[in-house]
Amino acid sequence: MTYCVGLLVEAGLVVIADTRTNAGIDNISIFKKLHILADESDRLIIAASAGSLSVTQSALSMIEEGLPGDHDSDPLHTLDDARTMFRAAQMVGQALSAAKRAIGATLHGTSINASASILLGGRIGDEPLTLYQIYAEGNFIECQSDAPFLQIGELKYGKPILDRALTWASPLDEVVKAALISFDATIRSNLSVGLPLDLIIVPTDPKAPTIRRRIEEEDPYFNELSATWGRLLNEARTQIPDPPFLTA
Amino acid sequence: MTYCVGLLVEAGLVVIADTRTNAGIDNISIFKKLHILADESDRLIIAASAGSLSVTQSALSMIEEGLPGDHDSDPLHTLDDARTMFRAAQMVGQALSAAKRAIGATLHGTSINASASILLGGRIGDEPLTLYQIYAEGNFIECQSDAPFLQIGELKYGKPILDRALTWASPLDEVVKAALISFDATIRSNLSVGLPLDLIIVPTDPKAPTIRRRIEEEDPYFNELSATWGRLLNEARTQIPDPPFLTA
Numbered sequence: 001m002t003y004c005v006g007l008l009v010e011a012g013l014v015v016i017a018d019t020r021t022n023a024g025i026d027n028i029s030i031f032k033k034l035h036i037l038a039d040e041s042d043r044l045i046i047a048a049s050a051g052s053l054s055v056t057q058s059a060l061s062m063i064e065e066g067l068p069g070d071h072d073s074d075p076l077h078t079l080d081d082a083r084t085m086f087r088a089a090q091m092v093g094q095a096l097s098a099a100k101r102a103i104g105a106t107l108h109g110t111s112i113n114a115s116a117s118i119l120l121g122g123r124i125g126d127e128p129l130t131l132y133q134i135y136a137e138g139n140f141i142e143c144q145s146d147a148p149f150l151q152i153g154e155l156k157y158g159k160p161i162l163d164r165a166l167t168w169a170s171p172l173d174e175v176v177k178a179a180l181i182s183f184d185a186t187i188r189s190n191l192s193v194g195l196p197l198d199l200i201i202v203p204t205d206p207k208a209p210t211i212r213r214r215i216e217e218e219d220p221y222f223n224e225l226s227a228t229w230g231r232l233l234n235e236a237r238t239q240i241p242d243p244p245f246l247t248a
Numbered sequence: 249m250t251y252c253v254g255l256l257v258e259a260g261l262v263v264i265a266d267t268r269t270n271a272g273i274d275n276i277s278i279f280k281k282l283h284i285l286a287d288e289s290d291r292l293i294i295a296a297s298a299g300s301l302s303v304t305q306s307a308l309s310m311i312e313e314g315l316p317g318d319h320d321s322d323p324l325h326t327l328d329d330a331r332t333m334f335r336a337a338q339m340v341g342q343a344l345s346a347a348k349r350a351i352g353a354t355l356h357g358t359s360i361n362a363s364a365s366i367l368l369g370g371r372i373g374d375e376p377l378t379l380y381q382i383y384a385e386g387n388f389i390e391c392q393s394d395a396p397f398l399q400i401g402e403l404k405y406g407k408p409i410l411d412r413a414l415t416w417a418s419p420l421d422e423v424v425k426a427a428l429i430s431f432d433a434t435i436r437s438n439l440s441v442g443l444p445l446d447l448i449i450v451p452t453d454p455k456a457p458t459i460r461r462r463i464e465e466e467d468p469y470f471n472e473l474s475a476t477w478g479r480l481l482n483e484a485r486t487q488i489p490d491p492p493f494l495t496a
Contacts, residue, residue, distance in 0.1 A: 174486070221489075237422065244469055
């Protein structure tokens with residue numbers, strides 16, 4: 001399993017992915033699921049992937065090698081050719097759907113699931129930061145300001161804190177804290193999601209630097225956040241009045 | 249969908265169930281899922297059900313009518329005959345599994361799921377309060393003090409707060425508050441879980457009264473708990489130090 005979240009607010013884009021992959025419960029490994037697909041002066045394109053690792057790795061390799069055009073004589077397309085993030089999302093969708101079809105066919109008759117999904121975020125040229133969730137069939141949705149985040153993988157444990165915490169106006173530090181709390185809740189409840197976490201922060205201001213970080217097992221800030229959050233939650237709960245039907 | 253939680257701590261047993269049932273997304277109704285199966289001087293047996301409503305209703309009706317013994321000439325067994333909660337759990341498991349098999353056979357070839365599960369809690373005679381989770385196949389597990397709660401239905405959204413909040417030593421008022429916060433998180437994130445909630449509190453002290461309550465849509469305490477919790481969560485998050493990689 002996997003948990004990835006992308007958060008798009010007025011101040012910028014944050015994408016975080018865990019790194020735990022398991023083939024059965026007794027075969028657990030660390031695989032990077034946050035990928036920089038393009039990092040040029042005119043474009044920064046980030047992908048986070050969940051689902052069948054063979055499908056998402058194939059899809060990303062196909063994008064890197066280049067996708068075929070409509071005619072055999074057309075040159076291969078890569079993300080360097082994409083003029084907009086919408087076009088980049090179409091290309092990633094095309095690759096993901098092709099990888100799922102090809103690998104899914106070989107898995108026919110087994111109980112192995114070839115489903116997968118990708119969060120794709122970034123910016124091309126002067127267009128605003130955008131964030132897409134791309135489904136295994138290649139279709140996709142775009143993150144909008146009413147619900148400024150998208151999740152893939154093991155998403156339910158960490159959703160309530162995001163539902164409560166985030167608005168389009170949230171500053172980046174609060175967005176990152178809420179997202180890390182969401183990961184902490186997920187990691188505690190589901191063994192198939194685990195540290196290290198890969199994190200990237202892209203401020204809306206193009207002059208502000210992009211921040212990339214891997215949060216390792218013994219990261220002092222993440223450990224403090226987890227412990228402090230647990231203590232504050234318990235303090236908060238005791239501040240809520242007792243149920244009247246119990247004290248009566 | 250449904251969300252039910254049973255919490256068994258040193259101070260007592262709490263069982264809460266929502267009442268929303270849907271057949272597709274456009275057919276939503278209120279059905280009671282918290283049932284008092286026995287309420288006599290020597291026994292109190294409570295069930296909360298999730299999954300196929302036709303299966304759980306059939307199972308509960310079979311238990312009420314009485315289950316057949318090993319021989320046709322044996323009298324029917326009801327929960328009034330159970331000498332222990334373990335035996336009551338076996339009977340409920342037998343009924344649930346029979347209902348699932350019978351209804352599942354009629355649903356063969358459709359995409360309708362005949363799966364269901366039941367939380368069974370209570371006390372018979374002088375034995376301690378116990379809580380079981382009964383699966384559709386009739387097997388069951390017993391709640392123990394290391395993880396003093398069991399959940400069925402749409403359980404993931406509301407699990408992190410219970411993981412953080414509850415120990416065997418938690419007092420009943422904190423248990424009820426944590427459980428209601430867990431329901432609030434689930435209701436906010438999943439439309440298929442909704443008010444009213446049915447709640448029962450059985451103190452360990454047999455002389456203390458059992459508390460039963462329905463929390464309706466406009467329950468002032470639940471609304472205040474939800475609003476206060478949201479405010480306290482946001483205050484707690486702002487108390488966590490900013491990520492060092494953002495402030496640097």
